[in-house]
Amino acid sequence: MPSPIPFGERLRSAMQACGPLCVGIDPHPALLEAWGLDDTAEGVRSFSLTVVEAMAGAAAILKPQVALYERFGSAGFAVLEETLAAAKSANLLTLADAKRGDIGSTMDAYATAWLDDRSPLASDAVTLSPYLGYESLRPALDLAAATGRGVFVLGLTSNPEGPSVQHVGGENSVAKAIIDQVTKENAAAEDLGHVGLVVGATIGDAPEKLGIDLTASKAPLLTPGLGAQGATAQDIAKSFASSYSQVLGTSSRDILKEGPNVVALREKALRVRDELVAAG
Numbered sequence: 001m002p003s004p005i006p007f008g009e010r011l012r013s014a015m016q017a018c019g020p021l022c023v024g025i026d027p028h029p030a031l032l033e034a035w036g037l038d039d040t041a042e043g044v045r046s047f048s049l050t051v052v053e054a055m056a057g058a059a060a061i062l063k064p065q066v067a068l069y070e071r072f073g074s075a076g077f078a079v080l081e082e083t084l085a086a087a088k089s090a091n092l093l094t095l096a097d098a099k100r101g102d103i104g105s106t107m108d109a110y111a112t113a114w115l116d117d118r119s120p121l122a123s124d125a126v127t128l129s130p131y132l133g134y135e136s137l138r139p140a141l142d143l144a145a146a147t148g149r150g151v152f153v154l155g156l157t158s159n160p161e162g163p164s165v166q167h168v169g170g171e172n173s174v175a176k177a178i179i180d181q182v183t184k185e186n187a188a189a190e191d192l193g194h195v196g197l198v199v200g201a202t203i204g205d206a207p208e209k210l211g212i213d214l215t216a217s218k219a220p221l222l223t224p225g226l227g228a229q230g231a232t233a234q235d236i237a238k239s240f241a242s243s244y245s246q247v248l249g250t251s252s253r254d255i256l257k258e259g260p261n262v263v264a265l266r267e268k269a270l271r272v273r274d275e276l277v278a279a280g
């Protein structure tokens, strides 16, 4: 069996072809209502398939927020499976925003669920929480590498509560310890590695203050916080400066509020994408 193409290479090709944008699929009750859909699994299905249709060729990757499917139990997971399959058929990469993290033995099962070729939920990448210790993520890190998939580890999150944990330690912060491990993991990559980082668009000068070198990490940098949480493409360009070529700008509600019209959704995504390109 030939080795799979590494996730970092696949992501870079998608970013070159479609631009540095990740569109989040977050079917919140208020958005479903605004789109004239019921807050049911069927409503979430219609919402998700419309986003997939609108984003083909306009986004490098789609990020379904797993929590918003999970609230409908098995019916929600069936819709998520269908959404992942539709994205694959439309040549869109997928990042399941599940933020999984547990002791190693349980992590094995999470890795199988999100990163094994045989799983109906297999995605191109999954988000992981490293707060049980970076090495507890090993089953997912290794399975992702073996299957040509990726993971995005929480580093500096976009929410205002994040610093109360992630900045602890100052020059030897919790976030720096995590990011140093990611740097080691991606050391052999020529460009982007298979281990990405979640680093919010709202973080301001935190990397500088904490002595964190994001460029050296070779991590694809997922930057939630753009749009609905108040950050702009210019904010990202300022915070990320030398690592900007690694940035995958991500936005959910600010784009999704343009639906359900497919053309309006796509045009908004293209505007956000063009702003990200221009800011660099």
Ligand SMILES: O=c1ccn([C@@H]2O[C@H](COP(=O)(O)O)[C@@H](O)[C@H]2O)c(=O)[nH]1
Binding pocket: 024, 026, 065, 097, 156, 157, 158, 159, 198, 200, 224, 225, 226, 227, 228, 229, 250, 251, 252, 253, 254
């Ligand atoms: O630090 C983080 C990590 C993840 N998220 C997720 O991204 C989207 C953001 O949605 P917007 O509507 O663009 O605000 C959402 O799914 C979050 O759970 C984040 O915001 N920050």
